[in-house]
Amino acid sequence: MQLQKAIQNRRAVNFFDPEKDVPENLLKQVVETASLTPSSFNLQPWNLIEIRAQAEKSKIRELAWDQPKVSEAPIILVILADRSAWQEKHPVFEKNFHELTQAGYMNQEQRQWLLGACENLYGKNEESRQAFACKNAGFFAMSLMLTAKDFGLDTHPMDGFDHEAVKQYLNIPEEYWIPLLLAVGYFREDKELLPPKWRKSYEEIKVSFK
Numbered sequence: 327m328q329l330q331k332a333i334q335n336r337r338a339v340n341f342f343d344p345e346k347d348v349p350e351n352l353l354k355q356v357v358e359t360a361s362l363t364p365s366s367f368n369l370q371p372w373n374l375i376e377i378r379a380q381a382e383k384s385k386i387r388e389l390a391w392d393q394p395k396v397s398e399a400p401i402i403l404v405i406l407a408d409r410s411a412w413q414e415k416h417p418v419f420e421k422n423f424h425e426l427t428q429a430g431y432m433n434q435e436q437r438q439w440l441l442g443a444c445e446n447l448y449g450k451n452e453e454s455r456q457a458f459a460c461k462n463a464g465f466f467a468m469s470l471m472l473t474a475k476d477f478g479l480d481t482h483p484m485d486g487f488d489h490e491a492v493k494q495y496l497n498i499p500e501e502y503w504i505p506l507l508l509a510v511g512y513f514r515e516d517k518e519l520l521p522p523k524w525r526k527s528y529e530e531i532k533v534s535f536k
């Protein structure tokens with residue numbers, strides 16, 4: 327499917343076929359394709375928890391406004407935004423610096439510069455840490471949705487859940503924020519997909535403040 331088609335055809339589908347499973351290797355391809363998403367300094371501050379067990383999905387459904395799709399979709403991905411991925415000694419920061427030096431993008435002398443730049447951009451306060459994590463993980467989530475569509479899958483992003491309760495239930499460490507839950511599966515063909523929703527036009531999107 328061409329990108330334009332994937333964008334046009336992606337919908338937040340409310341009904342998933344509970345009989346149609348998503349093979350692990352298909353999900354792996356989707357995730358690895360989406361991992362090509364750009365991120366600031368290539369720090370990739372995203373992870374995900376894959377939930378397939380019915381009992382776990384039912385529990386998450388309870389914590390997510392009782393939205394039926396949470397237990398009907400074969401997979402719920404808990405998207406995680408890592409607020410600490412820019413810090414020295416974080417495994418991703420360290421791997422990233424190693425890879426950047428190996429590839430000739432940076433040299434050892436630039437390590438302090440990179441640490442300082444990260445601290446300055448992302449470490450000033452809670453808001454900047456949160457923004458760093460969520461904007462990058464949000465891009466990743468969007469790539470996941472479009473890639474899934476390209477591979478013939480349907481998705482539904484969800485904000486409607488009790489953040490702290492889900493965090494607690496899944497024992498998620500403090501440095502993570504959950505930008506969204508993502509249901510993944512196949513649209514249930516005997517249900518009707520509602521018409522596409524309106525979108526802002528170019529003129530409505532474009533603004534100027536001076």
Ligand SMILES: Cc1cc2nc3c(=O)[nH]c(=O)nc-3n(C[C@H](O)[C@H](O)[C@H](O)COP(=O)(O)O)c2cc1C
Pocket residue numbers: 336337338339393483484485486487505506522523
């Ligand atoms: C971050 C995010 C959170 C959302 N949370 C929910 C949700 O909790 N429940 C729901 O039914 N839809 C949720 N949606 C779906 C939106 O309502 C939907 O994407 C939007 O209305 C446009 O429809 P479309 O995706 O079919 O084009 C969410 C979408 C996004 C991007």
